[in-house]
Amino acid sequence: DAKTTQPPSMDCAEGRAANLPCNHSTISGNEYVYWYRQIHSQGPQYIIHGLKNNETNEMASLIITEDRKSSTLILPHATLRDTAVYYCIVRVAGGTDKLIFGTGTRLQVFP
Amino acid sequence: GAVVSQHPSRVICKSGTSVKIECRSLDFQATTMFWYRQFPKQSLMLMATSNEGSKATYEQGVEKDKFLINHASLTLSTLTVTSAHPEDSSFYICSATGSNYGYTFGSGTRLTVV
Numbered sequence: 468d469a470k471t472t473q474p475p476s477m478d479c480a481e482g483r484a485a486n487l488p489c490n491h492s493t494i495s496g497n498e499y500v501y502w503y504r505q506i507h508s509q510g511p512q513y514i515i516h517g518l519k520n521n522e523t524n525e526m527a528s529l530i531i532t533e534d535r536k537s538s539t540l541i542l543p544h545a546t547l548r549d550t551a552v553y554y555c556i557v558r559v560a561g562g563t564d565k566l567i568f569g570t571g572t573r574l575q576v577f578p
Numbered sequence: 579g580a581v582v583s584q585h586p587s588r589v590i591c592k593s594g595t596s597v598k599i600e601c602r603s604l605d606f607q608a609t610t611m612f613w614y615r616q617f618p619k620q621s622l623m624l625m626a627t628s629n630e631g632s633k634a635t636y637e638q639g640v641e642k643d644k645f646l647i648n649h650a651s652l653t654l655s656t657l658t659v660t661s662a663h664p665e666d667s668s669f670y671i672c673s674a675t676g677s678n679y680g681y682t683f684g685s686g687t688r689l690t691v692v
Contacts, residue, residue: 510584510671510683511622554621563610563629563675568622 470494471555476573479549485542487572489555492536497559500531502540504551505571511554514540545576580606582674584684591662591691599657599687601672607652608674613645616669616686628655652676662691 472490479485491500499518503511515522515529517538522529528541542549554571558564581604591597601611610629614622626642628634628649636642644666646658655674659666672684 510685513680565624565627566681570621
């Protein structure tokens with residue numbers, strides 16, 4: 468079973484920040500938080516990952532709470548092309564362990 | 579970045595026939611590949627894990643004789659749906675990973691069995 472909990476859906480106005488929460492209260496000390504997204508009828512796309520520090524790249528920012536039991540993916544200026552299902556996954560970094568997807572959050576960006 | 583090519587993107591086949599889906603890592607050696615299935619409005623469900631040169635490891639409830647997986651090289655894995663039936667109609671997605679690479683997904687194959 469997936470080790471994360473996400474809201475099933477969220478809406479966001481175009482140009483505004485989209486904040487997608489994820490709970491991972493049973494995360495282990497060596498597990499990272501990964502975020503992927505899936506645009507309709509495509510394969511998942513990697514967004515970002517982190518261990519305990521906040522991370523930022525060209526796509527998004529990842530904020531992880533100090534106790535690491537939850538995190539938030541931030542899309543700073545959402546566009547219509549960001550409409551997708553966003554998946555939060557916890558796993559050990561490196562290696563070839565399988566990725567188990569939960570139900571994800573369906574983000575709808577509206578004009 | 580790492581690229582995974584999946585082919586075909588769409589396939590329609592008659593009930594009772596077999597269909598082969600290919601997954602190729604184009605610019606890296608994929609020691610491990612994964613196959614997922616996704617039904618409409620549902621999440622990805624892992625079917626099996628394959629390591630190059632080894633037999634695939636199937637998830638519980640996935641019929642190994644129906645979904646044949648071959649991973650004969652570090653750049654190619656194939657999934658063959660044998661004796662396909664309408665209930666096998668789904669979106670099949672592969673993922674590949676190798677040393678120093680994250681998980682890269684193919685673009686998926688939409689299988690329709692008529």
